[in-house]
Amino acid sequence: MENRINTLFSEKQQGLLSVYFTAGYPNLNDTVDIILELEKNGVDLIEVGMPFSDPLADGPTIQQSSDIAIRNGMTIPKLFEQLKDIRQKTQIPLILMGYLNPVMQYGVERFCRKCSEVGIDGIILPDLPLADYVREYKQLFEENNLSKVFLVTPQTPEQRIREIDSHTNGFVYMVSSASTTGSTNGKAVVNTDYFGRVAGMKLRNPGMIGFGIHDNHTFTQACNHARGAIIGSAFIKALAQEGSLQQNIASFIQRIRN
Amino acid sequence: MKYAVDENGFYGKFGGAYIPEMLYPNVEELRQNYLKIMQEPDFQAELQMLLKDYVGRPTPLYFAKRLSEKYNTNIYLKREDLNHTGAHKINNTVGQVLMAKRLGKKRIIAETGAGQHGVATATVCALMDLECIVYMGEVDIERQAPNVARMKMLGATVVPATSGSKTLKDATNEAIRDWINNPEDTYYIIGSVVGPHPYPDMVARFQSVISEEMMAQLSEKTGRDYPDYVVACVGGGSNAAGAFYHYLDRPEVKLVAVEAAGLGIDSGESAATSVLGKEGIIHGSRTLLMQTEDGQVTEPYSISAGLDYPGVGPMHAHLFESKRAIFKNITDEEALQAVLELTRLEGIIPALESAHALAALGRIGAGPDEVVVVNLSGRGDKDLATYLDRFQLNGK
Numbered sequence: 001m002e003n004r005i006n007t008l009f010s011e012k013q014q015g016l017l018s019v020y021f022t023a024g025y026p027n028l029n030d031t032v033d034i035i036l037e038l039e040k041n042g043v044d045l046i047e048v049g050m051p052f053s054d055p056l057a058d059g060p061t062i063q064q065s066s067d068i069a070i071r072n073g074m075t076i077p078k079l080f081e082q083l084k085d086i087r088q089k090t091q092i093p094l095i096l097m098g099y100l101n102p103v104m105q106y107g108v109e110r111f112c113r114k115c116s117e118v119g120i121d122g123i124i125l126p127d128l129p130l131a132d133y134v135r136e137y138k139q140l141f142e143e144n145n146l147s148k149v150f151l152v153t154p155q156t157p158e159q160r161i162r163e164i165d166s167h168t169n170g171f172v173y174m175v176s177s178a179s180t181t182g183s184t185n186g187k188a189v190v191n192t193d194y195f196g197r198v199a200g201m202k203l204r205n206p207g208m209i210g211f212g213i214h215d216n217h218t219f220t221q222a223c224n225h226a227r228g229a230i231i232g233s234a235f236i237k238a239l240a241q242e243g244s245l246q247q248n249i250a251s252f253i254q255r256i257r258n
Numbered sequence: 259m260k261y262a263v264d265e266n267g268f269y270g271k272f273g274g275a276y277i278p279e280m281l282y283p284n285v286e287e288l289r290q291n292y293l294k295i296m297q298e299p300d301f302q303a304e305l306q307m308l309l310k311d312y313v314g315r316p317t318p319l320y321f322a323k324r325l326s327e328k329y330n331t332n333i334y335l336k337r338e339d340l341n342h343t344g345a346h347k348i349n350n351t352v353g354q355v356l357m358a359k360r361l362g363k364k365r366i367i368a369e370t371g372a373g374q375h376g377v378a379t380a381t382v383c384a385l386m387d388l389e390c391i392v393y394m395g396e397v398d399i400e401r402q403a404p405n406v407a408r409m410k411m412l413g414a415t416v417v418p419a420t421s422g423s424k425t426l427k428d429a430t431n432e433a434i435r436d437w438i439n440n441p442e443d444t445y446y447i448i449g450s451v452v453g454p455h456p457y458p459d460m461v462a463r464f465q466s467v468i469s470e471e472m473m474a475q476l477s478e479k480t481g482r483d484y485p486d487y488v489v490a491c492v493g494g495g496s497n498a499a500g501a502f503y504h505y506l507d508r509p510e511v512k513l514v515a516v517e518a519a520g521l522g523i524d525s526g527e528s529a530a531t532s533v534l535g536k537e538g539i540i541h542g543s544r545t546l547l548m549q550t551e552d553g554q555v556t557e558p559y560s561i562s563a564g565l566d567y568p569g570v571g572p573m574h575a576h577l578f579e580s581k582r583a584i585f586k587n588i589t590d591e592e593a594l595q596a597v598l599e600l601t602r603l604e605g606i607i608p609a610l611e612s613a614h615a616l617a618a619l620g621r622i623g624a625g626p627d628e629v630v631v632v633n634l635s636g637r638g639d640k641d642l643a644t645y646l647d648r649f650q651l652n653g654k
Contacts, residue, residue, distance in 0.1 A: 053422065053554040054540065056434050057278040063421060075552040100276055101539040102553030126278040127539065151279040155441050160282075178280060178441040 003121045004093035005170040016228025018045040022065040024074025031082045039092045041253040050098030057126045059182035061233035087119035095122035112144040122147035154194040165203040182233030195225035261506040267455025272572035275454035277542045280438040319475035324603040331624035335634045345636030346497045347378035353464035355382040358445035365389045365444045369433040371426035372564035373405025375449030380414035390414040393432040395425035398563045423557035450494025451571030454542030465500025486628040489514040491614040493565035495574040497635035516618045518560035519587035529558035530587040531570040546575040561590035562610035588617040609636035
């Protein structure tokens with residue numbers, strides 16, 4: 001069954017921009033406004049972060065936004081409540097991203113059904129291993145028409161990339177370099193050998209590049225090697241600036257696109 | 259081995275490897291190689307030589323006469339405090355540094371709570387001429403200053419963890435992030451039986467020398483190779499894993515795991531995971547975990563930096579759920595009393611961690627004909643500032 005992610009990739013071939021933000025940051029009830037503003041500014045896909053106290057794959061920026069979001073009172077039930085009418089307002093593809101433990105406590109089955117109910121299209125859980133997903137949850141995700149997006153890195157062997165590709169149906173999340181999120185150590189994005197290697201594999205899923213994408217230069221570079229790119233930490237920083245949500249989002253997206 | 263890890267890395271329903279893809283190649287490399295490398299004759303030869311001549315093993319099994327009289331039973335102390343660097347931690351770091359070398363790694367990272375694992379890691383890195391970075395919570399850097407000084411002296415870089423409660427959990431997060439950022443040349447020496455498979459099993463195997471020696475020493479001293487009770491403190495649970503290891507499948511031996519109650523179980527300031535935790539995922543492992551209803555990890559508390567951890571190794575979660583081990587918990591105050599008691603009865607100043615195990619002696623109900631082994635996991639030098647302060651021995 002097609003979902004909005006699949007439709008997006010079949011309709012738009014290149015230069016896709018996906019933006020991540022942490023739900024509940026900067027304020028508890030900003031979630032829907034941020035989604036609508038991002039759409040208005042031409043973002044193609046949105047990853048809504050479910051904050052976790054111990055986000056192992058994330059750098060300081062997302063750790064901090066997660067801490068604040070938790071303190072603001074963000075929880076999975078709260079997020080679903082905020083998103084309950086979202087499909088009456090926008091059809092932009094939505095992905096929920098977070099860590100396994102809060103989802104486990106909510107109940108994975110209950111979580112998937114609720115996602116389907118509010119109109120979520122995909123899920124990213126970096127610490128849910130592929131083997132466990134395939135064994136325990138794949139059927140559940142598919143029944144609820146949810147794409148499970150997996151990460152690959154420059155160190156992921158070809159055989160495993162192919163295995164991941166065979167079990168996913170949204171896109172392959174190519175981590176630009178070995179790093180936690182928000183790293184701008186200069187290694188990011190220029191890893192053309194790895195991008196070329198993955199492109200050469202002719203995967204069934206499109207690829208999106210993330211981690212370390214933070215400006216027009218890195219976004220353009222990433223777009224030269226994949227269908228598009230994902231921005232998280234840089235956007236979180238932009239949200240923290242003075243000025244209205246609307247202004248901050250508009251000027252940030254403009255800086256990335258041009 | 260009913261309580262050993264299965265081929266998928268689980269102890270019952272606990273364990274596994276819940277890690278981001280960035281860590282997969284490193285953890286997988288280790289999983290495929292650790293047993294093979296540990297069984298190689300030249301690995302074993304080097305490990306045994308170092309344990310004997312460098313660490314100072316076997317550690318004595320000491321019959322604590324006055325302590326035994328006090329509790330009207332027969333108490334033996336397994337003297338892990340007499341190891342080089344002052345705790346059981348070095349049993350594991352010697353093993354893992356040899357593992358790192360076999361895997362061709364050049365850079366070593368570690369997390370530490372009380373600093374004993376950090377010191378033990380810095381020590382073997384000096385010995386093997388390897389770069390060493392130790393992550394330590396800012397709070398722990400403060401309360402375990404002597405160990406910070408030792409790490410620096412040994413040439414290690416100590417990096418403060420400044421997130422969360424700034425203790426062991428946060429140090430572990432930072433070490434894992436370092437590993438994600440340095441996937442090629444870096445080996446992560448985890449200090450406890452926590453983390454993704456195969457770490458809990460590998461660390462337990464390196465620590466199992468404790469119960470292996472206990473068997474031979476008890477045979478010699480008591481005429482049988484097992485005690486009625488083995489008592490050990492549990493934060494992540496490495497010294498307990500080592501002390502229990504060879505007795506896991508011997509139901510005649512009661513295994514007593516002692517957790518830190520902090521200011522008390524109901525105080526909100528505690529680290530007694532078996533009472534306050536429920537099933538969850540922390541540091542790559544499915545285990546018992548202190549958390550909110552929404553699955554956010556709770557900040558633990560204990561006076562003992564080594565027990566100040568919101569989870570417990572998956573092996574211990576399984577021992578708890580299957581009721582193979584008896585879990586007790588001890589408050590800060592009770593642990594401090596046990597420090598003073600051992601010091602004045604036996605002339606041994608224990609670490610705060612080990613004092614939790616000692617404090618449980620009055621709670622296990624051992625009879626006059628029974629034999630109890632307490633794993634005295636570390637010495638109290640690092641805690642002297644706390645002791646002097648709490649026992650009002652400062653000043654003139």
